[in-house]
Amino acid sequence: MKLKLFILSIVTLLTLAAFSPVAKSTSYKCMIQLINYNGEGAYIAVSLLDAKGNYVETLNVIGDDNEWYHDLTNWWKYFENTTNTIDAITGATISGGERTIKVIKIDDDKLNKGYKIRFETAVEDQKYVADDVTFELTSESVKSKVDGTGYIRYIRMLPQK
Amino acid sequence: MTLSVWRYSHLVLAVSSSIFILLASITGIILAFEPISNRVQPNTTNNLNEITVAEIATTLRENYTEIISVEIDKNDWVTASIIDEEGNNEIFYINPKTGDNLGKPTETNSIFQFATNLHRSLFLKSIGRFFIGLTSLLLFLISITGIFLIFKKQGGFPGFFRPIVKEKFNPYYHTLFGRWLLIPILIITISGVYLSLEQFAIIPKSKIVHQEDTLFAEEPLLALSQFEIFNNTKLSDVRKIEFPFAEFPDSYFLLQLKNKEVLVNQFNGTIVSEFNYPFTALISYYSLILHTGQASILWSIILLLACIGILFFMYSGFSIALQRRKSRIKNRFKKDACEYVILIGSENGNTFHFANALHSELIRLGKKSFLAELNSYKSYKNMQHLIVMTATYGKGEAPTNAKKFNALLQTHQQGKSFDYSVVGFGSLAYPDFCQFAYHVDDMLQQHANSNRLDNVFTINNQSLESFNQWLLQWKDKENLDIRLPEAILSKKKRKTYTFEVTKNTKADEQYDNTFLIQLKVTLGKVRFKSGDLLSIVSDKDHRERLYSIGKSDGNTILISVKLHDKGYISNHLNNLNIGDKIECSIVKNKGFRLPKKAKNVMLIATGTGIGPYLGMLHENNEKSGLHLYWGGRKKESFNLYKKEIDAQLEKGNLASLRLALSQEQEEKLYVQDVLKEDGEKISEILKNKGVVMICGSVVMQKDVTNTLDEICKKYLKKSLSYYQNKGAVLMDCY
Numbered sequence: 001m002k003l004k005l006f007i008l009s010i011v012t013l014l015t016l017a018a019f020s021p022v023a024k025s026t027s028y029k030c031m032i033q034l035i036n037y038n039g040e041g042a043y044i045a046v047s048l049l050d051a052k053g054n055y056v057e058t059l060n061v062i063g064d065d066n067e068w069y070h071d072l073t074n075w076w077k078y079f080e081n082t083t084n085t086i087d088a089i090t091g092a093t094i095s096g097g098e099r100t101i102k103v104i105k106i107d108d109d110k111l112n113k114g115y116k117i118r119f120e121t122a123v124e125d126q127k128y129v130a131d132d133v134t135f136e137l138t139s140e141s142v143k144s145k146v147d148g149t150g151y152i153r154y155i156r157m158l159p160q161k
Numbered sequence: 162m163t164l165s166v167w168r169y170s171h172l173v174l175a176v177s178s179s180i181f182i183l184l185a186s187i188t189g190i191i192l193a194f195e196p197i198s199n200r201v202q203p204n205t206t207n208n209l210n211e212i213t214v215a216e217i218a219t220t221l222r223e224n225y226t227e228i229i230s231v232e233i234d235k236n237d238w239v240t241a242s243i244i245d246e247e248g249n250n251e252i253f254y255i256n257p258k259t260g261d262n263l264g265k266p267t268e269t270n271s272i273f274q275f276a277t278n279l280h281r282s283l284f285l286k287s288i289g290r291f292f293i294g295l296t297s298l299l300l301f302l303i304s305i306t307g308i309f310l311i312f313k314k315q316g317g318f319p320g321f322f323r324p325i326v327k328e329k330f331n332p333y334y335h336t337l338f339g340r341w342l343l344i345p346i347l348i349i350t351i352s353g354v355y356l357s358l359e360q361f362a363i364i365p366k367s368k369i370v371h372q373e374d375t376l377f378a379e380e381p382l383l384a385l386s387q388f389e390i391f392n393n394t395k396l397s398d399v400r401k402i403e404f405p406f407a408e409f410p411d412s413y414f415l416l417q418l419k420n421k422e423v424l425v426n427q428f429n430g431t432i433v434s435e436f437n438y439p440f441t442a443l444i445s446y447y448s449l450i451l452h453t454g455q456a457s458i459l460w461s462i463i464l465l466l467a468c469i470g471i472l473f474f475m476y477s478g479f480s481i482a483l484q485r486r487k488s489r490i491k492n493r494f495k496k497d498a499c500e501y502v503i504l505i506g507s508e509n510g511n512t513f514h515f516a517n518a519l520h521s522e523l524i525r526l527g528k529k530s531f532l533a534e535l536n537s538y539k540s541y542k543n544m545q546h547l548i549v550m551t552a553t554y555g556k557g558e559a560p561t562n563a564k565k566f567n568a569l570l571q572t573h574q575q576g577k578s579f580d581y582s583v584v585g586f587g588s589l590a591y592p593d594f595c596q597f598a599y600h601v602d603d604m605l606q607q608h609a610n611s612n613r614l615d616n617v618f619t620i621n622n623q624s625l626e627s628f629n630q631w632l633l634q635w636k637d638k639e640n641l642d643i644r645l646p647e648a649i650l651s652k653k654k655r656k657t658y659t660f661e662v663t664k665n666t667k668a669d670e671q672y673d674n675t676f677l678i679q680l681k682v683t684l685g686k687v688r689f690k691s692g693d694l695l696s697i698v699s700d701k702d703h704r705e706r707l708y709s710i711g712k713s714d715g716n717t718i719l720i721s722v723k724l725h726d727k728g729y730i731s732n733h734l735n736n737l738n739i740g741d742k743i744e745c746s747i748v749k750n751k752g753f754r755l756p757k758k759a760k761n762v763m764l765i766a767t768g769t770g771i772g773p774y775l776g777m778l779h780e781n782n783e784k785s786g787l788h789l790y791w792g793g794r795k796k797e798s799f800n801l802y803k804k805e806i807d808a809q810l811e812k813g814n815l816a817s818l819r820l821a822l823s824q825e826q827e828e829k830l831y832v833q834d835v836l837k838e839d840g841e842k843i844s845e846i847l848k849n850k851g852v853v854m855i856c857g858s859v860v861m862q863k864d865v866t867n868t869l870d871e872i873c874k875k876y877l878k879k880s881l882s883y884y885q886n887k888g889a890v891l892m893d894c895y
Contacts, residue, residue, distance in 0.1 A: 027248025029229075031406050036370060038362045091252075097370065101229045101242075101406065103250030125287055158407050160227070160248045 025107045027160040028142055032062070032119070033099040035153045040124040041093025042151045043068055045075040046104060049134075051114030055079075059104040059117070061090045071122035074130050096151075103160070111137050121151045165561050167313065171306040172482055174299050179475060181283075181296035186471040188280035189349075193465035195273045196454045199236045200461075203263070209237055212257050214402060214416065215391035220260040222385065231255075231402045235455035239396070240266060257396055294357025300471075301350035307339050316555040324888050331477040331484075332509060338470050345467040352448035359445055369422050371434040376410040377426045388430025390416070390423065419446070485510040490532050493524060497542040499531035506535040506551030506563030506597065512586050515628055516550045522643055535563035535601075540573045546639060547581040547611075549601050557596030570604055578610040580639070584631055585619045589862075589892045592882030595619040614638050619859070621894070626705055645704070655696060655746035659683045662737045663717060668724040669735075672797035675769055678734055680718045683742065687716075691776030692753040692893065695720055696746045699729050706730045707748065709856060709893055711776025721772035721801075753854065753893040760785060761816075761851035763843060765865055767792035767832055770857030771802055773893070778809040786816040788846070790839075792832030792861065794824045832861065833868040843869070844876030847884055855892045862894040 034042060043063035048056045055078035063069070070076045079086075094100045106117075119133040129150030135141050145156045175182075199205075221228050221241060229242040229250070239257045244250055254263040269277075283289035308321075314336065315323055325336050385391060398418050405412035405427040413433055414425035420443065424434040438446075454461030490513075496502075501523050505516045516532060523530035531541065535551065554560045559567075583605070585598025595617065602617045615638065620627040629645050636643045664679035680695075694707040695718060711719040724731045737743065755777040756762060762785055764774045771791055781787055789806070793799055799806075799820060809815040819839065821832040836843060847853065855865055869890075870881040884890050 027244065027250075029227075029244070029406065099403075101403070103229075103244055103248065105248065156406060160244060 024109075025105045027103050027105050029101060029158045029160060030060075030104050031099055031101045031156040032094070033153045033155070034094060034096055034151050035148075037096040037123070037126075037151055039096065039126055041095045043072055043093060043122045044132075044152075045072045045079075045120050046102070047075055047078075047118050047120075048106065048110065048137075049116040049118055051116075053116070056115070058082075058084060058086055059089065059106070060102050061086050062100065062102070063093045064090050068122070068124065071124070071128055072120055073122075073128055075120055106137065106142075111139055111142070113137075119148070119152060119155060121148075123151060165313065167306045167309040168561075171303060171310060172478075174303045174306065175475070175478055178296050178299040178303075179479075181292055182300055182471060183475060184283065185280055185293060185296060186468045186475075188276040189468035189471075190465060191276040192273060192280060193454055193461050193468060195270075196236065196456070196461040197458055197465075198270075199238075199455075200458045202236075202238075205237055207237070209233065209239075209257065210395050210397040212396045213392055214394045214396065214399060215386050215388055217257050217260070217396060218385045218388075218391060218402065218404075220258075221255075224260045228404045230404060233396060233399055233401070235450060235453075237456075290357060290360055294354060294360070297350045297353035297357065301347065301354060304343060304346050304350065308343065311336060311340060314555065316558075320555075323886055329511075331481050335474060335477040335481065338473060342467050342470040345463050346471070348451050349464065349467060352452040355444060355448045356452060359441075369436040369438070371422070371424050371436065377413060377428070377433055378431070379410050379428050381429055383429045385430075388425065390425055390430055390432055394418065481509070490534070492531055492533075494529045494531060496531050496533070496539060499529040499541065500543050500545045501528055501530040502541050502544045502547050503530060503532045504535050504538060504547065504549045504551075504566075505532070506549070506560045506566070506601070507586075508552055508554045508560040508562075511623060512550050512552050515584075515586070515623075518645070519548065519550075519632070519643075522645075523641075526641065526643065528641075535559075535566040536569070538566055538569040538573060540575055542576060544575060544577065544579050547579050547605075548584065548635075549581065549598075549605070550584045550586065551598050551601055552586045553591075553593060553595055553597035557593035557600075559597050559600070563597070563601075566601065567604055570608065575608075575610050578612060580612045580614045581605050582614045582635055582638075583617045584628075585617050586623065587619065587621065589621045589894065592880075592885045594621075624707075626707060626895075629704055655748065657744045657746045658685070658687050660718070660743050660745055662739050662741045662743070665735075665737055665739065666801065667735060668722075671801050673768075673794060673801075674724040675721065675798070675801055676724065676735060677719060677721055677801060678737065679713065680720075680743065680745070681716070687747060689718070689747045689749075690754050691780055692755065692773045693750045694748040696748050697730050697734075697743070698746075701729055707895070709750075709753075709770070709773040710747075711772045711774065711779070713776055713779050719772065719775055721769040721775070723769050750893065753856070753891050755780060755785075755854075756852045756891075757783065759850060759852040761788065761846040761849065762786070763788050763790065763846060763851065763853045765790045765832060765836070765853065765855045765857075767857040767861045768798075770861075770893075773856055774854075775802065775805055778806075778814045781809075781814040784813060787814065788817045788819075789815055790819050790821070790832055790835055792821040792823065792835075792857075795822055796825060798822070831864065833864045836865065836868050836872070840872040841876060843872055847873065847889060848877060851889070853884070853890050855890070855894065857894060859894045862892060866890075 030046070032044065041063070044061070045058065046060040047058050050056050055075065058075070058079060069079070091100070091102070115137045116134055117137055118131055120128075120130050121132045122128040132148045132150040132152045133146050133155050135146050142157050142159055145154055147154045217231060221231065221243075225241075225243040226246055227244040229244065232240045234240070239255050240252060241255045242250065242252045253265050255261060256263055278284055281290065281293060283293065285292075311321055312318055315321055315325070321340070325333060394416070399416070400419060401415075401417040403415035405414055408427070413427050416423040416425055421435060421437045423432055425431070426433050450456050451460070454464045503516050503520055505512055507513055520530050520532045535549070551563055552560050583598050583602045585595030587595040587598075598617050598619065602613075605611050606613055615634065618631040618634070620631070632643060632645060659682070660680035661683050662678065663681045664677070666676045666678070668674045668676040689710055689712060691710060691712040693710045695710050697706045697708070698704070699706070708720040708722065711721075713719045722731050722734055724735050753773070764777070764787055766774060774789060778787060791799070799822075806815065806818060810818060819835050821830050821835040823829045823831055853869065855862055866881060873879050873881045873884065881890065
């Protein structure tokens with residue numbers, strides 16, 4: 001009898017677990033096209049910000065030498081104090097006129113809730129651009145093309161099926 | 162001493178950039194291994210020229226959900242960036258033929274990362290980059306000044322490729338390696354300078370901008386395998402293929418080739434936009450490849466050798482410079498107060514060593530001596546004795562610090578009459594041995610007040626023994642009680658070995674007071690070859706005697722010695738019995754060894770000069786045609802060697818033998834006379850890359866070389882010096 005009860009409770013637990021709302025996420029292809037500037041490759045941090053503008057998550061980092069990360073001032077202030085690892089989401093820098101395509105993952109529940117995505121950029125011996133591209137995440141904006149204000153000419157996003 | 166402009170700039174440039182060059186070449190050595198280690202990885206593919214873009218694009222589309230890009234790096238590794246079914250971005254090496262995943266890229270080894278950073282910017286960012294770029298430029302200039310120094314040393318542009326005459330280790334190899342590594346170093350420095358100029362945007366890094374904000378035609382729809390440009394392009398020409406961002410008409414394939422960039426319509430493969438990379442981009446691409454050694458193991462090995470070479474140049478260059486600094490002139494007395502004047506002509510400062518020794522010895526004896534370079538020749542009010550010690554540079558020219566002597570001699574008059582002697586320093590390996598010393602002698606002879614004490618005395622390879630001979634000869638004429646100073650002697654300490662006498666024919670039983678003595682090392686192993694020299698230092702006056710070695714059975718040394726009545730060492734040797742011990746050392750004499758490749762070799766000797774040949778005949782396992790010409794006084798003179806020579810004739814180790822016995826007939830017959838008779842045969846040997854070896858007295862050497870020169874001119878229409886320059890004439894004369 002006790003055994004039956006035990007099995008029943010396990011099944012119930014598993015059923016509950018399966019239906020409980022686990023955050024679903026979607027992959028987005030994201031193309032970053034830079035303007036034709038002269039100089040070294042650009043370091044770019046792609047971050048998720050909440051409605052108040054606080055950093056929530058690092059989505060991607062372009063530039064794999066962490067000795068230069070502090071040039072991305074605002075992001076570094078946040079990132080320095082987190083324990084997150086970003087090895088899986090870092091890549092080599094790109095230079096003026098070049099472009100790169102990255103895959104970023106964003107939880108579906110961050111859409112249409114005032115969360116923002118920000119691209120900040122820095123180039124060795126040149127100025128730091130705190131928000132080269134920033135826009136609110138909506139079902140529409142994640143399929144769009146957005147022009148940059150600094151080293152970025154535009155970014156384009158496209159959800160993966 | 163005076164430095165030529167080229168030498169001065171060569172040195173100043175080297176000194177000012179030495180620390181950076183040191184760092185750059187050490188890190189360069191480490192970095193040379195990066196492309197080498199990359200190339201041997203299994204990811205390397207060799208068949209990129211057999212695969213088209215159409216094939217790889219089709220294969221990848223079949224195997225993966227979505228492809229972002231395919232990149233081919235300078236190691237010919239193919240990397241694909243794809244999105245898998247779970248929407249994750251994956252980057253891995255692929256086999257370009259099958260599309261198989263070959264594993265994730267590994268991080269660059271941290272040693273290489275560290276070395277790259279140090280090599281590129283010294284960890285100082287832009288400032289460091291600037292200094293490294295500047296260093297590269299300086300090294301380029303050092304190489305250029307080096308070329309001019311080689312021209313000067315070798316006698317003009319045509320001399321650049323001529324063999325360099327062996328002198329001391331450092332100058333010899335500095336020049337030799339300098340010539341070998343010139344091209345790689347020029348390439349490294351030019352590409353390095355170019356890369357830095359680009360870094361600082363002095364050369365604009367040009368960029369291509371495609372017109373891409375348009376919608377491209379969606380019709381007709383073709384398969385990837387039917388795209389014309391994809392079928393016509395091999396992977397070996399590709400740097401990167403970017404796949405279209407989306408299946409919208411505004412997305413396209415971006416194809417980056419080695420020389421151009423092409424936008425390709427993603428639906429039908431038509432070329433939408435095409436730009437050739439500007440010339441600067443190509444230079445930049447090749448600068449990087451050449452500078453880093455990527456793309457070829459062979460080239461990275463050459464770069465490695467060049468880096469090691471640069472380290473050696475720094476070491477040898479600085480030690481040559483230090484050596485030269487030692488030879489600075491210090492005078493205690495005013496020029497007009499001195500009765501002895503020593504004038505020096507020297508290019509490398511080697512002659513200073515001897516001149517300084519004489520100078521300080523004269524002062525020690527209470528004489529007033531004045532030391533100066535030939536170029537600073539003036540009037541000397543009290544000069545009674547003039548000694549000129551000079552080297553010769555290039556083809557019989559004056560060394561840098563003696564170029565003005567001829568003119569100065571005309572301008573400055575000497576009031577009193579004076580004695581003079583000229584000592585020439587040089588190497589017998591040069592055709593124009595001590596030529597400038599003879600010029601100086603001619604000039605002085607024409608001087609009104611001069612009194613020539615003696616013939617020009619020549620010294621080969623800075624032989625201490627010869628210098629001492631001159632000194633003895635000179636002091637007799639000048640009535641001075643002078644001797645070779647300790648300082649000059651103690652410099653030449655060599656490792657000594659104890660040898661045991663295994664045979665001694667003794668002079669008293671031989672004709673001509675000549676004997677053969679055989680020695681064997683008692684302890685350890687000593688390496689030598691026939692033609693090397695055995696150095697025996699007298700315990701009485703610390704003078705060194707050199708004997709040419711013949712290597713005979715079982716690593717024994719055979720030397721042929723003439724007994725001199727007052728010769729301390731020759732008497733000592735003659736008195737040795739079997740079993741007696743003697744301390745000697747070996748002096749390598751690489752310029753006088755039996756050539757390995759020559760088919761025919763002429764061995765010319767008089768008297769004891771036959772010594773090394775006895776060993777060479779013995780060693781003649783390759784069975785080269787050896788032809789011995791020997792000059793002696795009487796038939797009996799040859800008896801000492803007859804048994805051995807006959808045996809070698811029998812064995813075939815000696816092809817022919819000709820004797821010139823001066824006292825056996827009315828008219829004296831010398832070895833050069835026999836050579837003249839065989840002129841045609843000798844010219845054939847020289848013509849067919851044979852070699853002539855000469856061993857014996859300097860007097861004989863002069864006669865023999867004159868005769869050989871006549872033979873060359875008669876039969877070959879070339880002078881002997883032509884063959885000397887080719888290294889076909891080897892001499893060991895004393």
